[in-house]
Amino acid sequence: MSDEARVTGESARGWRFEAIGTQWTIDTGKPLTETERAAVLRLIDDFDREWSRFRGDSTVRALASGGSRPLPTDAEAMFAVYADLGAATDGAVNPLVGVSLEALGYDTSYSLRPGDPISAPRDWRRVLSTGAGALTVSQPALIDVGAIGKGRLVDLVLEYLEDAWPGSLTVDAGGDIRCSGVRERIGLEHPYDPTRIIGVVDLADAALCASATNRRAWGDGLHHVLDARTGMPVRAVAATWAVAPMAMMADAAATALFFDGGAQLARRWGVEWVRMTTAGRVEWSPGFGTERCRAELFT
Incomplete structure (x- = not known):
């Protein structure tokens, strides 16, 4: 049903549809x-x-060559999270990584034909600005909010439904999950064997987001989780899972955990997490599997 996390049991039902490629x-x-x-x-x-x-x-796309457009309502909140992500990971996470992804073939036509890697502009905050009610890009650059965007959208959908229909709600967008007024049992999918899970999380009034290098992968070791400083895919971590009150923060932490500094950022944000390295080692935060975050790992 989803990419790297899945709802198990009787709660795995509801309205199913395809949108934004998931x-x-x-x-x-x-x-x-x-x-x-x-x-x-x-x-x-x-x-x-x-x-x-x-x-x-x-x-x-309108801003890819530079210029200004009316400020999206989500922009300031999302770029504030990116500022935290960039500071914590020494620039490895960057919202201008779109040019790096396209250089490796993850482009608008999904050509999957890689060229030479391109690093993202190092100081993206000098290129991107959100003042005077506009989103402005001062030079050719390509925004990609994949590190947090799906989580942000899950939050928006769940919060709309909470207003329109108070009661038990679960929103699952390809493994980025947030629930309200209900408890869900979530399996953590093994990144190298989708028929297996490495653990489960009991999720109640919270969000679980995941990322893995076996998803959106192509070519010789290429995948969608890039280090913006080099334009190359990460190699040390295979999959991450993060639990937070909001899906945007869980999504952001799941991305940060691929890099040095990610665990420290998660601790500062109060996010519990698990990650698996490409060598098969499983690591987790101190609060994972405690009363704070009811979970079990099959290690």
Whole structure:
């Protein structure tokens, strides 16, 4: 059902659909109306129209050559998280990594034909600005918010549904999951064997996000988790999982955990986590598997 985490048991039901290139499941305990479903799809499409580098009509594409566009409502919150991510990882996580991904073949046409690696602009905050109600890019650059964007969108969808339909809710967007008013049992998918899980998390009124190098992978060892400083895929970590109150923070922490400094950032944010190295070693935060984060690892 999802990429690196999956809901198990009777709660794995609900409205299923494809959007932004991934499988969604939304479980509200009772069917949503057509009006509510249409509103959710509109919300997802509006976000995608602003932030997708795969759409020719997106804000991101319009700014690829530089210039200004009206400030997306999410921009300041998202770039504040990126500032934290960049500081914690010494620049390894950077919202201008789109040019690096496209250089390796993960482009608008999904050519998957890699060229020479390109590093992202090191000081992205000099290139990107959010003042005067506009998002401005001062030079040719390509924004990619993949490190946090899906988590942010999960939050937006769940918060809309909480207002429209209070009750038990679970939103799962390809393994980025947030639930409210319900407890879910989530399996942590083994990055090298999708038929196995390495543990489970009991999730209640919280979010679990995951990332793995076996997803969106192509060519000779190429995948979507890049070090923006070099434009090359990471090699030491195979998969990460992070639990936080908000999906955007869990998504951001799951990305940071591929790099030095990620565990320290997660601790500062109060995020519990697990990661598996490419050598098969499993590491986890001190609070993982305690009362603070009910979970079990099969190690």
